[in-house]
Amino acid sequence: MHSLLFLVYNFYHMDKSAKDPEKIQGMFSTIAPRYDLLNRVLSLGIDGRWRKFAVNQLPRVQNARFIDIAAGTCDVALEIIRQHPEVTKIAAVDFSEGMLALGREKVSQAGLSDRIDVRFGDATQLPFEDNTFDGSTIAFGIRNVQDYMLGIREMGRVVKSGGRVVILEFTSIQGRFFRPLYVFYITRVLPFIG
Numbered sequence: 001m002h003s004l005l006f007l008v009y010n011f012y013h014m015d016k017s018a019k020d021p022e023k024i025q026g027m028f029s030t031i032a033p034r035y036d037l038l039n040r041v042l043s044l045g046i047d048g049r050w051r052k053f054a055v056n057q058l059p060r061v062q063n064a065r066f067i068d069i070a071a072g073t074c075d076v077a078l079e080i081i082r083q084h085p086e087v088t089k090i091a092a093v094d095f096s097e098g099m100l101a102l103g104r105e106k107v108s109q110a111g112l113s114d115r116i117d118v119r120f121g122d123a124t125q126l127p128f129e130d131n132t133f134d135g136s137t138i139a140f141g142i143r144n145v146q147d148y149m150l151g152i153r154e155m156g157r158v159v160k161s162g163g164r165v166v167i168l169e170f171t172s173i174q175g176r177f178f179r180p181l182y183v184f185y186i187t188r189v190l191p192f193i194g
């Protein structure tokens, strides 16, 4: 309960000083066993469609190599394989061991361990050479990266010229009618579900 409230709070009110990487790592490792279920419930099941849309933005290249950053439980990496059968290899990188453990399990159950390399890594210091991949993705992760401009630069650094960097993230809703509803949902409904 505590970790979920912390998570929801973080998503919408985080400033740079609050994005302490150690706290973020700990929070996601704590919440990892419930992460997929929470995603489905809190997004009312729409999160899968958002990931599909993001993955569809990746270029179609034979023998492509992609990297998914802040990969969590590997939903994006698995979606890449579904949509891009031409892909040779995906690197799924995250800095929470708890999330990676679940990701590895899902990848192994899908029989894809030879194509999805699930590994530890920090978004601001990716353990790859320049120009390695045909595309990079990050889904619901950039908001957690303390120096997000550095994270975005890293996404570009590891992608070949002509490749694509895809970022999937929430925005905040403005407008007289929708904003109060949105704030009510974020501050009341989500914590209640948690």
Ligand SMILES: C[S@@+](CC[C@H](N)C(=O)[O-])C[C@H]1O[C@@H](n2cnc3c(N)ncnc32)[C@H](O)[C@@H]1O
Pocket: 021, 024, 025, 028, 051, 069, 070, 071, 072, 073, 074, 075, 076, 093, 094, 095, 096, 099, 121, 122, 123, 124, 138, 139, 140, 141, 144, 145, 146
């Ligand atoms: C909300 S989850 C998103 C997981 C996954 N991308 C998805 O679509 O469900 C955010 C993930 O970002 C990871 N993360 C946050 N900051 C990171 C960083 N600096 N480097 C690597 N991973 C990071 C967390 O460990 C967590 O697994």
